[in-house]
Amino acid sequence: MSAISPPAPAGRSRSSDRRRRKGSGSLPALLLVPSLIILLGALAYPMVWQVITSFQKFGLAQQFGQGADFVGLENYRRIVTDGEVWVVVLRSIGFCLFCAFTTVLIGGLLALLMRGVGTVTRAILQVALLLAWAMPVVATMTVWIWIVDWRRGLLNWALTHLGVDASGHNWLASPTSFFAVAAAIVVWMSVPFVALSISAALTQISPEVLEAASLDGATGIQRVRYIVMPLVAPVLSLVLLLQIVWDLRVFTQVKFLQDAGGFANQTDVLGTFIYRLGTGSGDFGTASAVSVLMLVLTLLVSWPYVRSLLKESV
Amino acid sequence: MTPQTLKKALLSVLALIVAALWAGPVYWMLNSAFLDKITLSSTTPQFTPLGGSGDNFVAVIKDSGFLRALGVSLTVTVITVIVAIAVAFLGALAISRFTFRGRRSFVIALLLIQMLPAEGLFIAQYKMMSSLNMLNNVLGLSALYAAAVIPFTIWMLRGFVAGVPPELEEAAMVDGLSRTQAFLRITFPLLAPGLVASGVYAFLQCWNEFTVALVTMTEEQRRTLPLWLRGFIQASANREIDWGQVMAASTLVAVPVIIFFMLVQSRMSSGLVGGAVKG
Numbered sequence: 001m002s003a004i005s006p007p008a009p010a011g012r013s014r015s016s017d018r019r020r021r022k023g024s025g026s027l028p029a030l031l032l033v034p035s036l037i038i039l040l041g042a043l044a045y046p047m048v049w050q051v052i053t054s055f056q057k058f059g060l061a062q063q064f065g066q067g068a069d070f071v072g073l074e075n076y077r078r079i080v081t082d083g084e085v086w087v088v089v090l091r092s093i094g095f096c097l098f099c100a101f102t103t104v105l106i107g108g109l110l111a112l113l114m115r116g117v118g119t120v121t122r123a124i125l126q127v128a129l130l131l132a133w134a135m136p137v138v139a140t141m142t143v144w145i146w147i148v149d150w151r152r153g154l155l156n157w158a159l160t161h162l163g164v165d166a167s168g169h170n171w172l173a174s175p176t177s178f179f180a181v182a183a184a185i186v187v188w189m190s191v192p193f194v195a196l197s198i199s200a201a202l203t204q205i206s207p208e209v210l211e212a213a214s215l216d217g218a219t220g221i222q223r224v225r226y227i228v229m230p231l232v233a234p235v236l237s238l239v240l241l242l243q244i245v246w247d248l249r250v251f252t253q254v255k256f257l258q259d260a261g262g263f264a265n266q267t268d269v270l271g272t273f274i275y276r277l278g279t280g281s282g283d284f285g286t287a288s289a290v291s292v293l294m295l296v297l298t299l300l301v302s303w304p305y306v307r308s309l310l311k312e313s314v
Numbered sequence: 315m316t317p318q319t320l321k322k323a324l325l326s327v328l329a330l331i332v333a334a335l336w337a338g339p340v341y342w343m344l345n346s347a348f349l350d351k352i353t354l355s356s357t358t359p360q361f362t363p364l365g366g367s368g369d370n371f372v373a374v375i376k377d378s379g380f381l382r383a384l385g386v387s388l389t390v391t392v393i394t395v396i397v398a399i400a401v402a403f404l405g406a407l408a409i410s411r412f413t414f415r416g417r418r419s420f421v422i423a424l425l426l427i428q429m430l431p432a433e434g435l436f437i438a439q440y441k442m443m444s445s446l447n448m449l450n451n452v453l454g455l456s457a458l459y460a461a462a463v464i465p466f467t468i469w470m471l472r473g474f475v476a477g478v479p480p481e482l483e484e485a486a487m488v489d490g491l492s493r494t495q496a497f498l499r500i501t502f503p504l505l506a507p508g509l510v511a512s513g514v515y516a517f518l519q520c521w522n523e524f525t526v527a528l529v530t531m532t533e534e535q536r537r538t539l540p541l542w543l544r545g546f547i548q549a550s551a552n553r554e555i556d557w558g559q560v561m562a563a564s565t566l567v568a569v570p571v572i573i574f575f576m577l578v579q580s581r582m583s584s585g586l587v588g589g590a591v592k593g
Contacts, residue, residue, distance in 0.1 A: 031408035032420070034401040035464055042461030043427060046438035053438070110332060116325045128333035131340045134575035136522040138540040139564040143343040145547055146557050154342065154359055192336065249431030252524045252540075259544060261551045271433035271525070278437035279529060287437045294434040302429035309425055310418075 047295075054288035068285065075289035085273075085290065092248065092269040093297075095179060099186045099250075100243035104236065106187065107194025114199050126196070133192035141256035144185050148172070172261045179267070185253055190246070194239045201235040202228070241305050245298055251275070270294050343568070346561040347371070354558050370562035380563065382535065383542035386452060390538060391520040393456040398463045398516045399509060405464070406471035411480065421469075428465040432525045440529040450536040458526050463516045470515065474508025475501075514578045521571060539567050 054075055056068035079085045110129075114122050147154045150170040159166035171177045205228060213223050251271030258264045258272065268276065270290060277287035346354060348366030374380050409417055439458055440449075448454030478501050486496040524540040531537055537545070546560045 028408040028412035028414045028417075031404040031412075035405040035468065038397075038401060038457065038461050038464060039427070042439070042458050043430075043435065046435055046442050049442065050435065050438035113325060113329055113332065117322070117329045118326065121326045121329045125329045125333045128337035130576065130579060131572065132336040134568075134572040134579070135340060136540070136568050136571045138522065138524055138543045139343065139568040139571075140339070142543055142547060142560055142564045143339050143346075145550065146346065146561065147339060147342060149550070149557070151554060152355055152357075152359075152557070157357070157359055188336070188339070245429055245431075249433050251433045255524075255528075256544065256547055259548045259551060271431070274433060274437055275529070278440065284437065284441065291434045291437060295430060298429055298431055298434065299426060302426065306422065306425040306429070310422065 050288045050291055053284050054292050056285050058283050058285045071285070075285045076293075078286060079289060079293060085286065088268050088270060088273045089290075089293070095183065095250070095269060096244060096247040099183050099190070099247040100240060102183070103187050103190040103194055103243050103247075104240045107191045107239070108198050108236065110191065110195040111198035111202055114195070115202055129192035129195055132188065133196075135189070137189065137252045138256070140185065140189055141253060144181075144188075145256065145260045148181055170261065172257055173263075175263070175266045178257060182250070182253055182257055185257075186247060186250060190243060194243065197239050198232060198235055201232045205231050238305065238308070241301060244301050245305075248294070248297060248301075343561050343564055346558055347565045348562075349558050351556050351558055354556075355554070370556075370558045371566070373559055374563045374566060379534075379537075379542055379545070380539075380566075383537045383539045386531070386536060387521060387539040389452050390456050390459065391517055393453070394459040394463065394520045395513050395516045397456065398460045398467055399513050401460070402464050402467035402471055402512065403505075403509065405468040406475050409468070410472045410475040424465040424468055428469070432462065432523075436526055436529050439526065443530050449530055450533045451530075452536075455527060455530050455538075458530065459520050459523065462523075462526070463519050467512045467516060470512045471505075471508055474505055474511075477508075478504045511578050514574050518571060518574060521567075543567060 053068070055070050055072060057071040057074065058068050079089060110125070114125055117125070148156075148171050150156065150168055150172075155171070156166040156169055171181050209227060210223055213227055218226070249271060250269055254267065254269050254272050255275070258267055264272070264276065271294075274287050274290050274294070277283045277290070345361065345363050347370055348363035348368065349360060350367065350369065353360050353366075408414075409421060443449050443451070443454050443458075446454070482500050482504075483493075483496045486500045487493060491499065522540065523538070524544070527538045527541055528544075531541060543560075543563060546555060546563070549555050550560075
């Protein structure tokens with residue numbers, strides 16, 4: 001759902017495997033019935049509808065209640081051939097990768113920074129990151145839109161005082177600066193999770209090992225390369241993967257910025273594009289095809305993460 | 315000053331600048347919330363809320379739109395949390411206490427589902443709700459929210475249930491309790507922290523959710539708090555708005571979230587990458 005939702009496994013004792021009761025008749029099935037009803041009704045049914053609809057053509061006639069015709073892969077072909085759709089797909093993927101890599105890079109640097117400073121400074125930094133992480137995405141958006149507001153925003157005031165004349169500049173009016181603002185906000189709200197996760201991984205590395213390495217003559221870079229990196233690599237790839245999944249679905253951020261004055265047709269990403277197709281023009285066929293593409297992309301990226309969770313327990 | 319201490323001092327300064335960058339917007343929200351319209355529309359920003367007042371908060375709380383949205387948000391959240399926790403708890407019992415055919419597939423499906431973006435499904439959900447005549451229906455939105463949080467809630471509770479050894483229950487049964495009694499009096503109290511943590515998780519999800527609410531709650535009367543906040547932003551595109559009130563409104567939405575988040579944060583973030591760290 002929102003970007004702060006952490007798919008956290010509360011990984012516990014492995015030994016519970018052996019303790020599980022076998023069989024017990026229909027009890028496990030009964031226990032699962034309520035979950036299954038809700039999941040099938042609210043997720044599986046719309047998903048099936050969506051896959052079927054993605055093979056249909058919706059036009060004016062369908063808005064007046066006529067059944068839609070099956071057109072095979074036509075909607076999917078449009079994704080690749082129709083310039084408008086293709087641009088949105090590429091823009092989303094580009095934006096997603098840019099934000100995800102930037103977030104992990106900054107998060108990693110902040111984790112290293114936290115290790116290099118004293119306890120009090122580290123605590124201040126941690127609290128600041130936690131505050132930003134805790135902010136609901138809608139409140140984040142209102143305050144950032146207020147900061148970049150072209151009339152009285154803090155950003156333009158600060159830039160003007162630094163010698164760049166930015167007074168009255170509307171950052172949301174051009175697609176490039178629109179996405180620069182969007183990326184800044186997305187990175188700002190995602191960095192805390194990444195920084196704190198990597199920092200947690202770094203604390204697992206015992207100082208004795210690093211000390212031993214430096215006694216043996218390893219330079220700072222060598223210590224990072226041969227000792228720190230291999231130990232934090234699993235966490236690093238995990239948070240990168242989660243960021244890619246989360247940044248592909250950016251919706252609230254882009255929607256709010258569009259509402260505040262961006263031009264929707266030049267700033268759409270997958271989510272807002274689907275929203276516009278579905279609720280605006282009623283083109284459910286294309287909207288469904290793009291949605292299916294989005295789901296498939298997410299599943300492909302998520303698979304390694306799910307497998308790592310399964311390996312850990314179950 | 316030795317190079318070592320100089321380096322440490324520089325790093326500390328850098329860390330404080332970074333802290334200011336991340337806490338800054340949160341501070342700016344609070345600061346602006348206490349300032350009146352005239353102060354906020356001057357060309358030089360005021361950096362402290364000195365001389366400010368709680369008038370913006372009073373104005374927001376008196377606003378009928380806020381109260382209505384608060385009512386909708388609270389209703390949806392409470393229904394979702396209760397339903398999701400009850401349902402997910404049963405599901406967690408099933409997968410952590412029993413082995414049965416299809417168990418592994420069920421768990422894989424749960425994990426995959428909770429990665430799926432709401433944006434990849436919301437048009438289909440909108441069509442479904444519209445054909446069921448459930449648009450602008452609090453129960454309808456709660457059902458969609460419940461489905462969205464149940465997979466992860468089951469996964470989270472599964473860990474807690476697995477942490478309570480069945481032997482405890484069995485010992486109580488040997489001592490003469492029935493299976494139900496043993497469960498209610500031994501296992502259930504031990505699971506309370508897990509239920510609270512997953513309840514907070516479900517609360518945060520529903521309270522913050524924007525995407526699904528946007529498509530299913532189309533009437534102004536049925537707006538949740540995030541949709542109501544968006545109304546201000548839409549207005550800001552065309553005219554100068556009272557940012558003090560918007561920031562007061564945002565603060566009112568954010569404060570419960572920040573408090574609850576801080577309560578469960580350590581558990582959530584350690585669980586997130588727990589497996590990888592343990593290595």
